[in-house]
Amino acid sequence: MKPRFASVALNVPAGSDTYSYKIVDDISDDMLIGRRAVVMLGNRLMEGYIVDITDHADIEEDKIKPVEALLDKEPIFTKAMLELAFWMKEQYLCPLGAALACMLPPGVKARIQKMIVLLNEADVIDNTKSLIINALRDNKGRMALNALKKVVPVKNISSVLAELERDGVIAYEYTVKESVRIKDSYNEAAVSGSISTVRPVQQQLQAITAINKAVDEGEGAFLLHGVTGSGKTEVYLQAIQHAMDIGKDAIVLVPEISLTPQMVALFTARFGSSVAVWHSRLSMGEKYAQWWRIKNGQAQVVVGARSAVFAPVQRLGLIVLDEEQESSYKSDMTPKYDAREVAKRRCDIEAGVLVLGSATPSLETYYAAGKGDMRLLVMPDRINGKPLPHVDIVDMRQEIAYGNKSIFSRKLLKAVAYNLKAGQQSILFMNRRGFSTFVSCRNCGLVMKCPHCDISLVYHSDKGQLQCHYCGYKIAVPKVCPKCKSPYIRYFGAGTQRIEHDVKQIFPHARVVRMDTDTVTKKNAHRDILRLVWRHEVDILVGTQMIAKGLDFPEVTLVGVVAADTALNIPDFRSAEDTFQLVTQVAGRAGRAAKPGMVIVQTYQPEHYSLQAAVKHDYESFYRQEIEIRERLKYPPFSNIVKISLSGKHLPDIIKAAEDMAGELHCYLNNMCYNNDVEILGPSPAPMEKIKDEYRWQIILKVDVHIMDDIKYDIKRMVDRYSCASMDINPYSML
DNA sequence: AGCACGCCGACT
DNA sequence: GTCGGCGTGCTC
Ligand SMILES: [Zn+2]
Ligand SMILES: [Zn+2]
Numbered sequence: 222m223k224p225r226f227a228s229v230a231l232n233v234p235a236g237s238d239t240y241s242y243k244i245v246d247d248i249s250d251d252m253l254i255g256r257r258a259v260v261m262l263g264n265r266l267m268e269g270y271i272v273d274i275t276d277h278a279d280i281e282e283d284k285i286k287p288v289e290a291l292l293d294k295e296p297i298f299t300k301a302m303l304e305l306a307f308w309m310k311e312q313y314l315c316p317l318g319a320a321l322a323c324m325l326p327p328g329v330k331a332r333i334q335k336m337i338v339l340l341n342e343a344d345v346i347d348n349t350k351s352l353i354i355n356a357l358r359d360n361k362g363r364m365a366l367n368a369l370k371k372v373v374p375v376k377n378i379s380s381v382l383a384e385l386e387r388d389g390v391i392a393y394e395y396t397v398k399e400s401v402r403i404k405d406s407y408n409e410a411a412v413s414g415s416i417s418t419v420r421p422v423q424q425q426l427q428a429i430t431a432i433n434k435a436v437d438e439g440e441g442a443f444l445l446h447g448v449t450g451s452g453k454t455e456v457y458l459q460a461i462q463h464a465m466d467i468g469k470d471a472i473v474l475v476p477e478i479s480l481t482p483q484m485v486a487l488f489t490a491r492f493g494s495s496v497a498v499w500h501s502r503l504s505m506g507e508k509y510a511q512w513w514r515i516k517n518g519q520a521q522v523v524v525g526a527r528s529a530v531f532a533p534v535q536r537l538g539l540i541v542l543d544e545e546q547e548s549s550y551k552s553d554m555t556p557k558y559d560a561r562e563v564a565k566r567r568c569d570i571e572a573g574v575l576v577l578g579s580a581t582p583s584l585e586t587y588y589a590a591g592k593g594d595m596r597l598l599v600m601p602d603r604i605n606g607k608p609l610p611h612v613d614i615v616d617m618r619q620e621i622a623y624g625n626k627s628i629f630s631r632k633l634l635k636a637v638a639y640n641l642k643a644g645q646q647s648i649l650f651m652n653r654r655g656f657s658t659f660v661s662c663r664n665c666g667l668v669m670k671c672p673h674c675d676i677s678l679v680y681h682s683d684k685g686q687l688q689c690h691y692c693g694y695k696i697a698v699p700k701v702c703p704k705c706k707s708p709y710i711r712y713f714g715a716g717t718q719r720i721e722h723d724v725k726q727i728f729p730h731a732r733v734v735r736m737d738t739d740t741v742t743k744k745n746a747h748r749d750i751l752r753l754v755w756r757h758e759v760d761i762l763v764g765t766q767m768i769a770k771g772l773d774f775p776e777v778t779l780v781g782v783v784a785a786d787t788a789l790n791i792p793d794f795r796s797a798e799d800t801f802q803l804v805t806q807v808a809g810r811a812g813r814a815a816k817p818g819m820v821i822v823q824t825y826q827p828e829h830y831s832l833q834a835a836v837k838h839d840y841e842s843f844y845r846q847e848i849e850i851r852e853r854l855k856y857p858p859f860s861n862i863v864k865i866s867l868s869g870k871h872l873p874d875i876i877k878a879a880e881d882m883a884g885e886l887h888c889y890l891n892n893m894c895y896n897n898d899v900e901i902l903g904p905s906p907a908p909m910e911k912i913k914d915e916y917r918w919q920i921i922l923k924v925d926v927h928i929m930d931d932i933k934y935d936i937k938r939m940v941d942r943y944s945c946a947s948m949d950i951n952p953y954s955m956l
Numbered sequence: 957a958g959c960a961c962g963c964c965g966a967c968t
Numbered sequence: 969g970t971c972g973g974c975g976t977g978c979t980c
Binding site: 226228229231233235236237239240241242243260261262263264265278280284285286376942944 | 972975976977978979980
């Protein structure tokens with residue numbers, strides 16, 4: 222028999238994509254490719270993934286070790302998933318093994334322990350050696366390496382152990398365990414059966430027809446641009462139904478924040494037990510069970526957050542990304558993939574159809590649709606025929622000029638008062654939690670900052686604490702200034718607690734409820750608040766993002782955006798886009814049912830184009846102005862952004878590394894004559910220079926889209942040489 | 957990631 | 969002269 226070699230992908234940073242190992246078992250290639258295996262790398266045993274079988278290896282044969290063991294009964298990756306992983310490692314410059322590892326549920330991972338076994342109790346003079354032997358003897362002659370390291374805390378323990386092994390005093394053994402034991406019985410929540418479909422209206426019919434045709438053909442990408450309430454969900458549901466009718470599976474991605482029981486119910490009501498739900502709050506065991514349910518073909522519809530894009534459906538028909546503009550589709554861990562791009566690529570590989578849905582598409586996606594990379598489907602009308610709510614901008618500068626120092630404009634107060642009298646519900650939106658976002662001493666000006674982060678502490682009135690929203694640091698509110706002992710401390714910058722407090726004071730009889738991370742962390746609190754609102758037991762709902770994304774409050778007729786500038790003032794190229802999207806989304810909460818809606822947006826920059834466009838519900842106008850700025854300043858989609866972050870405990874080291882690297886980059890780009898194609902910003906401190914006691918600096922590259930592939934590998938290699946540096950290709954934001 | 961190899965400061 | 973610091977680079 223001809224010798225066979227396995228190309229095994231290992232999750233080692235800055236290593237090669239695959240390593241060659243000998244195949245000793247008599248197993249067909251098809252049962253090997255895509256399979257998990259255990260191999261030796263250096264002197265440790267690790268889990269890897271076989272991605273190919275060849276009859277030759279490009280290194281000397283005597284260096285090649287055998288595959289130690291095969292895991293599972295069959296390959297865990299399909300050829301399509303392997304191809305997707307190869308694409309990911311090129312696109313995001315991550316190890317191939319890391320791309321593959323992130324496709325599996327956390328439970329599918331071998332836990333490998335190195336054990337040390339005592340063979341004979343040799344007399345040794347060396348102190349470390351006798352410590353090791355004594356420790357082993359005390360533990361019946363067998364210890365895990367990690368346990369031994371704790372008992373014998375010597376730095377060079379592995380070289381000492383190597384000597385002992387050579388002298389035949391000890392031997393190595395390995396234990397390989399699966400992280401999750403396979404459980405056949407998984408307690409599944411009872412799901413209701415199929416509910417009959419809704420009769421679609423004309424604009425939905427057109428979209429459904431186009432998507433269904435593409436699903437039949439196994440090819441196509443769509444941007445479904447529909448205003449809030451235009452009935453995008455019904456389009457998804459009918460397209461999924463069609464895919465299922467022809468024996469294909471569907472994946473629906475929803476932003477984590479919108480993946481509520483109500484959202485899931487939309488799908489389980491229609492598709493019953495064919496639905497598998499996938500989100501971060503599932504336990505490891507639940508994830509494991511769901512994953513196998515999907516892989517075994519017991520679920521045809523997967524509803525989940527970002528990582529559900531890797532759901533192992535057998536016959537992909539359709540991937541839907543709802544609210545495609547959401548930043549949560551971009552992963553913040555290595556590999557830093559963008560689920561939109563992965564979904565597109567996966568559809569290309571597996572003959573699936575991609576549907577991106579949004580009321581406010583990202584600039585990148587709309588631009589791609591304009592170029593013809595995807596087909597634009599527009600749904601401009603609300604399904605109930607009601608007009609979009611009227612949006613009013615209030616210039617807060619004039620309020621101040623008038624002598625109104627409160628956080629509410631006269632107009633907003635009047636509208637809330639009217640609504641209360643009419644027995645109608647209102648929403649007050651504020652994108653910051655806590656009471657005051659900024660606390661300082663009136664006498665000496667000291668700003669209360671987190672000792673671990675370069676960020677001001679937020680006053681939380683309910684707990685009487687100052688909190689850091691980045692590391693969780695908390696202290697009781699100081700009675701006097703820590704520096705000058707002055708008792709006069711001022712609180713600036715309103716958060717949701719302050720809104721709640723003020724509104725209760727102004728309208729003492731109103732029933733006010735606040736909904737933000739602080740009030741929904743308790744179990745069921747989320748559901749309880751929604752119930753209160755739906756039963757009309759609440760007059761005014763105060764909240765953050767959480768109430769803007771996807772939740773349906775049919776009775777709400779007034780939405781107040783208390784401070785639209787918060788998002789606008791963030792120093793990032795996406796701030797205008799974020800603001801437009803946020804105001805449009807919040808506005809979409811108003812007047813969804815019978816009564817017409819009204820939106821009041823408070824701002825200090827009423828003339829800003831993102832707000833002006835949001836007022837008119839005019840996406841096109843916003844897009845035209847924003848895309849022009851992106852093109853002029855060479856931001857995405859007209860460039861690729863490469864963000865290089867350097868972080869560490871010792872600031873001078875970080876600055877030195879950042880400057881060295883910037884020098885290297887300049888030099889490299891000069892030599893390669895890429896000066897006109899790449900713009901280097903920085904090095905500069907990150908907008909939040911210190912977080913959790915780590916200093917952060919960054920270098921931003923704006924790279925011409927045509928030369929990205931020519932330079933990205935070189936840049937990656939440079940970055941890899943600095944242990945404190947990491948890079949992110951096309952990060953969502955530059956912060 | 958580990959771990960080894962290798963070249964410069966402070967110790968027996 | 970050696971011990972050990974961690975910079976650089978390899979692991980099939
Ligand atoms: Zn003071
Ligand atoms: Zn902090």
